[in-house]
Amino acid sequence: MAFAPDSPLGKLLAAPMRPGRLGWIGLRTVRRGAVLTPESATLVAGQGIAGDHYATRHDGPRQVTLVAAEDMAAIGAFLGRDAIAPELLRRNMVTSGINLTALKDRRFRIGDVVLEASGDCAPCSRMEQALGPGGYNAVRGHGGITARVIAGGEIRVGDTVERIP
Numbered sequence: 715m716a717f718a719p720d721s722p723l724g725k726l727l728a729a730p731m732r733p734g735r736l737g738w739i740g741l742r743t744v745r746r747g748a749v750l751t752p753e754s755a756t757l758v759a760g761q762g763i764a765g766d767h768y769a770t771r772h773d774g775p776r777q778v779t780l781v782a783a784e785d786m787a788a789i790g791a792f793l794g795r796d797a798i799a800p801e802l803l804r805r806n807m808v809t810s811g812i813n814l815t816a817l818k819d820r821r822f823r824i825g826d827v828v829l830e831a832s833g834d835c836a837p838c839s840r841m842e843q844a845l846g847p848g849g850y851n852a853v854r855g856h857g858g859i860t861a862r863v864i865a866g867g868e869i870r871v872g873d874t875v876e877r878i879p
Contacts, residue, residue, distance in 0.1 A: 716819075727816075733876035734812025736824055736869060737783055738800045741766050749801040757827045759866040763806055773862070775832035781858030783810040792852035793845060802844045805835065805858055809875050814859045817877055821864060825873035828865035835860050 717724040741750040745767050755763050762769035762777035770777060781803055790798045800808045807824070817831040837853035845852060 728879075731813070731816060731877050732811065733874045734782075734809045736807060736871055736873040736875055737810050738808035739763075739869065739871060740800060740804070740806050740808075742804065743767060749804060751801070754868055754870040756868055757829075757863045757866045759863050761866075762863060766806065768806075775862060776835075776860040777832075777863050778807065778829065778861050779805040779835045779858060780807045780809055780814055780861060781805045781835065781856075782812070782814050783808055785814075785856035785858060788856050789845075789852045793848060798845065803853070803857070804840070804844075807869075812875050812877075817859065821878040822861075822876060823878055824875050825867065825869050826865075827863065827867045827869050828878065829861040830864050831859050831861050833860045834858075 717727060719728060739752055739755050741752060741755060741763055743750065743765055747767070757778065758764050758769065760773040761771060768776065786798055786800065786803070786808065790796060814831070819831060821828055821830045835858040837850050837857050839850065841849035841853050
């Protein structure tokens with residue numbers, strides 16, 4: 715639901731956000747394959763991460779997936795663990811210091827790449843297998859977001875993640 719930019723809620727939604735940081739990149743070359751963890755990756759506009767099996771040629775809404783390290787800590791806590799490995803969630807990127815939910819329907823930048831948040835990244839049934847009993851429910855509401863790649867380029871671990879005003 716869109717709110718008028720000059721409405722009280724519209725002003726709150728447009729309020730400043732501190733930038734975050736890209737802390738991890740995951741690439742899956744084949745379905746159900748191992749997750750590779752490069753220090754950098756090339757994002758292609760309208761497709762996703764070059765070499766990732768989820769890359770699309772249809773300009774769909776789920777070109778890349780992101781999850782916040784803070785949400786991963788919550789998932790671990792729900793499972794009685796200190797931490798969970800990013801590979802277990804099978805997302806493309808892990809960020810820290812920025813609330814990904816606040817990017818809903820907004821454009822944001824990672825390094826020089828421009829993305830647009832396109833939706834929530836709901837857990838799949840594989841979370842029970844990857845995380846154990848209760849894994850699916852632990853990820854609910856904490857699975858991150860999906861995004862489209864608007865302007866491609868290279869991203870690197872350590873890049874700034876910031877909303878575009």
